[in-house]
Amino acid sequence: MPAPVGPDPAPPPADLPVDAARVDALCAALVPEPGRELEDFVTTVGAAPLDQGWDNVLWPVGTVRGEPVVLRVVRRASAVPLLGREILVLRHLADVAEQLPMRIPTPLATTDHATLVPWIPGRTAGEVEEGSRVGVAWSVARMLARVHSLPAPRVDPNPVRGAPLATRTEAFAGDLERSGVDAVTRRRARGGWDRGLGATTWDRPALLMHGDPHPGNVVVPPAGTVREAALIDWGDATIGDPASDLGALLLHDPSDSMLRAYRAEATWAGIADEACWSALVDRSWAWGVRLALSLLTAYPRGHRLGRAGQRLLDACR
Template sequence: MTGMSNVVPTLPAADLPVDLRRIELLCARLRPEEGVELDHIVWKLAKLPRAEGWDNVLWPVGALDGRELVLRVARREVSHALLGREVTVLRRLRGLGTQLPMQLPTVLAVAEDAVLVEWIEGDSADASEGAARVAVAHDLARMLATIHSGPAPEVGLNPVRGVPLLTRADAFLTDLDRAGLPPELRARAAARWRTGIAAETWQGRALLLHGDPHPGNVVLPPVGVRGAATLIDWGDTTRGDPASDLGGMLLHQPSGALLRTYRETAAWTGIDDEEVWSALEARAWAWATRMALALVLTYPVGTGLGAAGHRLLNS
């Protein structure tokens, strides 16, 4: 499972075309992670990719100990930095030795603009039934709380995640106009945004953020298979205000209960301060509204991510 939506909108043009020849070259240049023996891989390069998203292509290349492997390859120049951030953070999180509430992608090797990973079997949360989606949303709340509470490596800052809400005001107003919501929903979205803007800005240390924990980036194990869900696609990871991560979390299940689960697990300085928490809640709902508008403008309502956007705006 890739974490990419079942119905993908028109993708931005690829300035790094991905074809079989490029896959062959990248496989030859892979540098294994510590403890990984590339000689044990049974190489079998597919003729076509398995999935393609905004920034990367997933191309099957073989198997290791019976586990299918895919090469995650940058299809745009801007994806170089995203892949680098992802590898940096995944290495750091695995190196901490902390028991996490969710699984992480397994990076086996890297090349200049590619990462060799294990294929994650299952369905993304946006394609899951209500009960399963709600259950994994609380796992995600605990996962984000754990990540936010730990050390933050020096990853590059993201201009649209973890930043003050005011920097996204023009984008919000543009999308609100474009969305063409019924008057009641438009008023509710605008009110949530105003409340978030009016809340005190983040004054704490810059926390480590996933960056984009929407329902398409959480993969549940196949039905009947035990195990934790996996939080994937760490390319937008950054440092800053945790409200943007909580906004993405609320797209799974727009409820105060989910925020309370997060608060019960988080241990960063200030989490117990009621004023800090109230301001964070307000900013989180504003971020969720901002993200929901982006989803309904990008994905049809019949898709998982489109439905997630509408569910938040109707809550």
């Protein structure tokens, strides 16, 4: 029997509160994306959001050509630049979206604080049955390999994603202390982190990265549908060392075989170099440890993301 799923932690307070009135006003201010028209947008603002994260709210607002759409609305001022970053990267990927192994959100129209996108139904990868988890992870591995191998747009570096591991040492130490893991897990986590710190740093051109491809940002379609899973929430997209994306991949399935699946699909310059790859593996596991500890400090052990973090720490080499 699966462990019970604990409640999601309460998000930080919103300094840009989202209600039906604000959503209605934002819908009226939408500007269609280049090449798109909104004549078929039938506006029906719902009474309540469909979902809410730390930075954004998804609010049902009607249909476009009969398909349900939602408004992704910023709820914190600090997330406004993230929405801009997300839109920039999704525009960059639009021309190759049909060739990607996973779906991505499709901006239909935007304002400064919101974007109109088709609703993607399903469950997160953290909620799927254990027997489906590895299959979803393989899809994420292929998706990251493809994204990392594409030309990168002009996007600012992210200080907490794709950055050198050494810049996250203080955050690692703090999360290790707060996580409450036992002594054996603590030693395992410290060992994985230290191996990554000791590995050769990334010295190749910065790669395009999703930034936060953990199980909560992968939507798996309902059973019986033929539509593929989707990688959502591109607000942390960045350029840099792909190890942090691969650390998040290990949250889906903490195994070297998953990293090898990624390598088999990636085509960026240097992927075939054994020394480069070996160092990347060590840094990826270190990032995985860092992200796992972060999840354990934010979510209960019984929560789907808390379980993902614990599973990675248990598998850490």
